[in-house]
Amino acid sequence: MSDTLLKVRDLKIGATIFPPGEKPRDIEIVHGVSFDLAPGKVLGLIGESGAGKSTIGLASMAYGRGGVKITGGEVWVNGRDILKGGHKDIRRLRGAEVTYVSQSAAASFNPAKKIMDQVVEAAVEQKKFSRKDAEARARVLFAKLGLPDPDNIGDRYPHQVSGGQLQRCMTALALCPEPDLVVFDEPTTALDVTTQIDVLMAIKEAIRDTGVAALYITHDLAVVAQVSDDIMVLRMGNTVEYGNVDQIINDPQEEYTKALVSVRSIEHEEKAPTPDPVLSVRNVTARYKGTQFDVLKNVNVDLYPGQTLAVVGESGSGKSTLARVITGLLPPREGEIEFAGRKLSPDLKGRSREDLRELQMIYQMADVAMNPRQTVGTIIGRPLEFYFGMRGAEKKKRIIELLDEIELGEKFIDRYPAELSGGQKQRVCIARSLAAKPKMIICDEVTSALDPLVADGILKLLLDLQKIEDVAYLFITHDLATVRAISDNIAVMYQGQVQRYGGKSKVLSPPFDDYTDLLLSSVPEMRLGWLEEVIANRKMESAGN
Template sequence: MAPLVQVSGLRVCARNDEDVDVPIVKGVDFSILPGEVLALIGESGSGKTTIALSLMGYARQGCRIVGGKVQVAGQDVLSLDEKGLAALRGRTVSYIAQSASSAFNPSRTLMDQVVEGAAIHKTMPRAQAEAKAVGLFRALALPDPENIGKRYPHQVSGGQLQRVMAAMAFITDPELVILDEPTTALDVTTQIEVLRAFKDVVRQLGISAVYVSHDLAVVAQMADRIAVLRDGEVRENGVTPQVLHAPAHPYTQSLLAAAAPATRDLGEGPAGASRRAAPLLEVRGLVAGYGAVGKDGLPAKRILNGIDLTIERGATLGVIGESGCGKTTLARVVAGMVPSARGEVLLDGKALPSCEHGRTREQHQRVQFVFQNADTALNPAHTIGAILARPLAFYHGLNGAARRKRVQELLDLVKLPAAVANRLPGELSGGQKQRINLARALAAEPELILCDEITSALDTVVASAILDLLAELRRELKVSYMFISHDINTVRAICDEIVVLYAGNKVEARPREAVSTPPFHPYAHLLISSVPRLQQGWLDSACARGADGLPVLSQPPAEGAELCSFLGRCSQRIDGVCNRLPPPRQPLPNGGNMLCHQSTAALISQQASLNCFEEVA
């Protein structure tokens, strides 16, 4: 069988500030057979996306394809003129980007944008394209496929928008589709739905695909072959089982080692004296949300519902849950960025004012926030030195030589060279920018740092280095963390205690040493069993396990009762109980607690029958 894609000797250069061409892709060779999925894997800057884009004859701003040969479906892509490339892109080769939200026009309906490719390439009339789009919506497991096209981008979730973008790519029946990190920003439960939909459609249509990712566990579910990239070169290229289980190159071995974050040494943890004193942070009965406040004093949209938690001095609390569960809102209330409607936030046993305008400079200094996206958190017009100098002047009154010396100390603390102080954020890698984000928080010399998804956009190698740094800073500086994530493996690697949020409710809490010990709250079990494994076929078996549906309720849920927020999705709900009564909070034998009607014995039995414990061992 002749390859659909043949790449040989591909070279791409980027022009640096000195107007000199620097090679970033260095003589890459690979091929893709019809119907085959090739994964391009490697850490940030390895050339994955640059190589994938070259299959459409495209090079990003500042880059040039300077050599080699790229053939797709018998066409010499690099020799095509603008008209030829326009005919190729979106017709022979389609592209699914990482960020669906930035790929859509907010002023046009989803259907208008999905069928646009068919109109541009004149592949079918509008009515036929719309009918085909509905079929793709159905194949991609989108809700209400007949009507979802009438919505606008902001009216669907991130996972749904990602699948709509796939429909846009598939509408023209391309022979090759490029999936560029399409699930990186999604939480695990949404990710598994999107992966399942992508895999099913690629299989049904017999399309070849290039899957760009830094996540080997995801790649294991999608790819027939894997090409491992580093510094613009292919270090290893083989069938998926061989690369995963018998990697030949040391770099591939290091990627596999970083795929499952190891448990970090967190030091001695909270001292006994600290436990006997007031906790560093205590949250009591916290209710918060957005929108107009009603007569009951509650916001129109409640995001957090009666949250209780504590963080001891020198401890790390992990907060996990899927998108929209209230993780970031919780951190923002603690930081004073969002007001609370009810409840208290106490620091050292003393209540903090609800919002930032009522807090003192000292209170702000003691609690610092590290944002998820370092690109938007750092002012692109200021040097790193100026960014770090500002909190030093604001909180500590440092200036002149003393301030410059402390900037150098902060850079050393986060393992960056002194020369970085003279550079702009745009000149740094994603991992370096996240270290600066952390250094800026450390400049205040806080007691508590709120880390909001700070590793979610980083590749596994860089994310592992950030986790190592956090653990080291905790041991050296005795700083405490609230670590927010949707990744159970990351939280398990760095935290003493883990709290699980669902729809604004704290449904489970447990110590780290019991994170793999059943029973689990049904939602926590869903989170854990949705984490992809480094095993081909895992996605299919996970889908099979979840194919039994939900138990039928004999009565509709009681109106007005504070019922379990997970009721509508729970496979372990008790008819006549869960749909009538609010769930109690009960202790777990491992020292944690959960919000559930089910007994611990029943949960252990039911969850064991699903055969998922092996995934969290």
């Protein structure tokens, strides 16, 4: 074996795009990227969406997703240029020499087959091991990755294990054929923070113990700093900076890298509660129809006019259910909701048009929350017609005002959602909710699907709009950095209960209860050795593993 396992030279990757109303055309998405990876080393590829990092990772397996084609350059694996090989050579490479761990193990496991069948498939098919030996090896890997009941977990179906466990099974799947290189494509991004560190630690130890090399792809610099030897920063298909992990984190040379390394730039002074809350949730207990346990247990929170209440928690903590109860989609079993000094009907059907207007909502997925066949002007104009009866020039004037408020401007009025970027779509959704002149907006994970720098812009906009329109936000999120940036009050939710509640400064300062401590300490920090430190200091196990 040579001393470079993977050698990429001037890699160029193209794709055919189909812009609406135009002829399909070819574009280049990776413009000549080069790097080397030695056996047993880990290279982190980092960048925002569209940087080409996943595309480069898959190119090391000679694979292009959808219409993506490798158009130039060389990819050498174990001394062979894999782009020059035929179908058979490529098939012999995949699943044997190079394997892949995807972002969503839940989607990447076949729901119809047992976990064990899928974990050993590549090893057996590539004749690396007999079925029996491969299964024995898989059980060893399950144990090494910290999965419960490693001897029998393979007999389960993917839906029978949790998300964090499945992500470890996917790692076992990748390591089972004893590959030389594993491509990890955002393996912890879809997980809760407290689960993320467990999986991260498991992956790190597995890499160390098996001596396999890895490409670790992520948008989170703090995560990649924990596992990599080298880091390559990518932006729009170009290398921005390439160096060892210590240099990139502690001494970044390029402006873009510095922006990624620096912490959030938003500062927000906590406001004191006022006498009359705009929203009071009183002793709310709720369960879904046909189930036997309460998803919300005796929840009490207040939101004050013109302020932000952040509801933080992991998946399954009940934070989205709380939003459903407040909006009337799920009438509570007990308790009541007071809004703007009046009692709200528990059921959506019992609410007046005025109730609906004053309580708006913005969603995580901006693109599915808009009708793709309506223009931005129609989308924003609809609440103006519906609530205020505006028409013609008056309506158009107001739409333009709103477009200016969200910093897009008049030229966007005739565009369709498909022509907008993720951040622009979310801005249109914000304008649509503001058009109703609400007293309060529920923001459900509104920045979770966005890149960090874009998300920052959205949060800034929301804070500015709060000052102008005096609107209150109920901000549902799992991201503690967002909470720090924008909230006045915080409610930490855990298993359907409010674990900790109060002003931002009070909630985020010690002494902590065990769960809040776990949650806060699990947020990756941008320094080397953080992962080992936090694992050593933990007081309780994470819920999702």
